[in-house]
Amino acid sequence: xxxxxxCEAERPKVMKSMAKNNxxxxxxxxxxxxxxxxxxxxxxxDARKPxxxxxxxxxxxxxxxxxxxxxxx
Numbered sequence: 400x401x402x403x404x405x406c407e408a409e410r411p412k413v414m415k416s417m418a419k420n421n422x423x424x425x426x427x428x429x430x431x432x433x434x435x436x437x438x439x440x441x442x443x444x445d446a447r448k449p450x451x452x453x454x455x456x457x458x459x460x461x462x463x464x465x466x467x468x469x470x471x472x
Contacts, residue, residue, distance in 0.1 A: 401450040404457075405442075406435050408450075413438070 417426045
């Protein structure tokens with residue numbers, strides 16, 4: 400999904416930011432996920448477009464691969 404492509408791109412930034420702000424404690428996966436969700440919700444439609452485009456392209460790739468797989472059964 401577009402959200403997963405967003406997470407893939409933003410996770411390193413979030414991790415770096417959290418590590419800088421929480422030097423004494425470990426970074427928790429749940430906290431990273433919450434921050435990614437907040438950032439996704441705050442994105443405008445225009446800012447989401449590159450991730451939606453990647454998602455659409457990947458969905459098309461998947462459908463083509465599945466069609467080829469089913470034809471080869």
